[in-house]
Amino acid sequence: xxxxxxxxxxxxxxxxxxxxxxxxxxxxxxxxxxxxxxxxxxxxxxxxxxxxxxxxxxxxxxxxxxxxxxxxxxxxxxxxxxxxxxxxxxxxxxxxxxxxxxxxxxxxxxxxxxxxxxxxxxxxxxxxxxxxxxxxxxxxxxxxxxxxxxxxxxxxxxxxxxxxxxxxxxxxxxxxxxxxxxxxxxxxxxxxxxxxxxxxxxxxxxxxxxxxxxxxxxxxxxxxxxxxxxxxxxxxxxxxxxxxxxxxxxxxxx
Numbered sequence: 001x002x003x004x005x006x007x008x009x010x011x012x013x014x015x016x017x018x019x020x021x022x023x024x025x026x027x028x029x030x031x032x033x034x035x036x037x038x039x040x041x042x043x044x045x046x047x048x049x050x051x052x053x054x055x056x057x058x059x060x061x062x063x064x065x066x067x068x069x070x071x072x073x074x075x076x077x078x079x080x081x082x083x084x085x086x087x088x089x090x091x092x093x094x095x096x097x098x099x100x101x102x103x104x105x106x107x108x109x110x111x112x113x114x115x116x117x118x119x120x121x122x123x124x125x126x127x128x129x130x131x132x133x134x135x136x137x138x139x140x141x142x143x144x145x146x147x148x149x150x151x152x153x154x155x156x157x158x159x160x161x162x163x164x165x166x167x168x169x170x171x172x173x174x175x176x177x178x179x180x181x182x183x184x185x186x187x188x189x190x191x192x193x194x195x196x197x198x199x200x201x202x203x204x205x206x207x208x209x210x211x212x213x214x215x216x217x218x219x220x221x222x223x224x225x226x227x228x229x230x231x232x233x234x235x236x237x238x239x240x241x242x243x244x245x246x247x248x249x250x251x252x253x254x
Contacts (some may be wrong), residue, residue, distance in 0.1 A: 034174045036186055037075040047071075047102050048247070053192035058228040058237030064102065064116055064128050066092060067078070071114055071128035076135035081206045087125060109201030132250070133249050136198075138207045138223075139174050140206035145198045147227040148251060151191040158253060166197060167249050173209060173223050181220065182211070188212075189227065189236060211251065212240060237243055 040231045047064040054061040056075040064071040087103035092112065094100040100117045101127065104110055112133045115125040129135065143166040147156035160166070210222045222238035243251065 003024055020026055021175040044090065045102075047092050047094050049094045049096070049100075049116075058113070058235060062128075064094065064114070070131045071116075072131055073116075073224075074127055075126045077129055078226055079138070080136065080202075081205050081208050082125055082127060083198075083206055085125060086123055105204045108205070115207065121166055134203050136205075136207070139170060141199045141200045141201050141207070143170075143197045143207070144145050147196045148193065149196060150193050156196070157193075160250070165247070165250055166194075167193065169195065169197065169209065169221065172221055172241055172244055172247060176221075178241055179220070181214065181240050188226065192225065195221075210238065211243075212228075214243045219248045221247075 024216060045066050047066045049062070049064060051060055051062045054074050058077060059075045062073040067206060078229050082105065084106070089104045089106075090101045091104050091114065092102035094116060102117075103115045105113050105115050105127065108114075113127050113128055116128055117123050118126050141182050143163075144161065146166050146169065149155070150157050150159040193211050194208045195211060197209075199207065208224075212220045212222070214220070219242070220240040221243055222240050224238070225244055226237045228235040228237060
């Protein structure tokens with residue numbers, strides 16, 4: 001092979017090497033800034049994420065902001081869950097949380113509620129309410145269906161459409177007197193089941209009170225649970241209210 005050809009071949013190899021280095025740097029930068037789905041690269045609207053102490057003890061006041069639109073997740077939203085836990089219509093991304101997505105909720109206008117992925121390695125979408133939208137008032141809502149879920153929350157144990165029974169849940173939570181549960185521990189949180197109550201006044205979202213049964217068989221309800229991870233050790237905040245005999249009988253099953 002002539003000297004000229006060797007020079008051309010060497011130049012080509014060097015050029016390919018430089019291109020590979022540039023490509024590697026681009027990929028590395030993409031991983032560090034959001035794996036190619038960063039706020040800039042996505043072309044989607046960017047939401048800023050901020051969190052502070054709530055005016056309700058033990059709760060956190062979390063906001064998503066885009067321009068003049070502000071969405072909040074606080075005490076009033078703590079008991080709400082999405083019917084579809086993984087929405088698919090992406091409307092934005094969160095900074096500085098990398099590729100965390102913001103999605104619309106079917107049946108909910110973006111001027112009312114949106115969903116944001118607040119999880120870590122696994123998606124964990126939570127509803128956020130536009131501050132111009134009044135909080136969902138479960139105290140006056142009309143519910144059409146209620147399901148009782150066990151600790152794994154994968155399938156309901158009981159289902160009812162009895163208006164009187166659902167009204168009993170509302171009455172207990174609204175008018176009942178909270179009590180202290182001295183035997184309740186942080187380690188019990190993963191095993192706490194819940195109720196999931198559907199209302200036409202809250203499309204695609206559910207109101208989900210928590211249920212706890214103590215060692216004696218007494219059943220308690222709480223509007224919501226909040227884990228205060230800023231405390232050492234972490235603290236659990238809930239207003240536990242004894243269930244009425246009618247509701248306890250239903251929850252214990254046939």
